[in-house]
Amino acid sequence: MSKTKPKYQTWIRINKLLIFLMISLLLLFTALLPVPLFLRIFSGVIALPFLYITFILSYSVYQFSAIGGNYQSKIHDLIVAESNTNGKGKILDIGTGSGSLIIKLAKAYPHTVLTGIDYWGGNWEYSKAQCQQNAEIEGVAERIIFLKASAAELPFKSRDFDGIVSCLTFHEVRDRQDKMEVIKEALRVLKPGGVFVFLDLFNDKKIFGDEKVIAQAFEEVLEWKQSPLAEEMKLPKLLLSRKVLGNAMILSGKK
Ligand SMILES: C[S@@+](CC[C@H](N)C(=O)[O-])C[C@H]1O[C@@H](n2cnc3c(N)ncnc32)[C@H](O)[C@@H]1O
Secondary structure (H helix, E strand, O other), X not given: OOOOOOOOOOOOOHHHHXXXXXXXXXXXXXXXXXXXXXXXXXXXXXXXXXXXXXXXXXXXXXXXXXXXXXXXXXXXXXXXXHOOXXXXXXXXXXXXXXXXXXXXXXXXXXXXXXXXXXXXXXXXXXXXXXXXXXXXXXXXXXXXXXXXXEOOEOOOOOOOEEEEEEEOOHHHOOOOOOHHHHHHHHHHOEEEEEEEEEEEOOOOHHHHOOHHHHHHHOXXXXXXXXXXXXXXXXXXXXXXXXXXXXXXXXXXXXX
């Protein structure tokens, strides 16, 4: 890891991309081998969806990263702009990944203290050590605590935070089938009057249920609104594919 530059991976797992690339190449290679014709055609046809997914994933890595469209950072900027706790207080980032969002918050609001939690499972390429190193390089380490914990059971007392953010994490939580329970757990640790900004694939009804189910999770908050990400910022068309951010919405408000 570089000591001078922070390292923020994109939301696309490189391992996953490599698996799709290998399968695509294997199928294409089989289609070119001197094997029975039906096997060659079959391999060629099966290769198509794998090639498509490999392309979408590679394109997304490019657009999310700083060498491409830098959209991951731009989306984090959007969340930072909406999560102002009057520039002070305690802020929690649920599923902090490589610390990119929480570090932006720390820099934007220098009088806040922040906590980033994540379970940093082996299937992700992020780690607590990387978060800490990134925060040190960015000069905000003394105001951020990184903790290993699950979003399903937050190790905090109720009404502890002035602001809570979460980006593309709730849908990933495997230890709670009902994702609304995870959202309610986040709201539990927010102070009355505290602000929240949650970005996730809330429009995917298979994961989050319909509008009524979502509304129930927020029935005890003072005010909240939902807005498709595509209405909040201009995104390349391919990133709006259902496989990427097509279902992304921002739910924000005040408890
Ligand atoms: C798509 S990444 C987003 C990371 C970060 N929020 C960002 O915007 O860069 C999803 C994150 O959710 C975390 N995650 C998955 N399940 C979790 C759980 N049960 N509790 C806490 N974090 C979890 C993963 O480790 C990963 O860091």
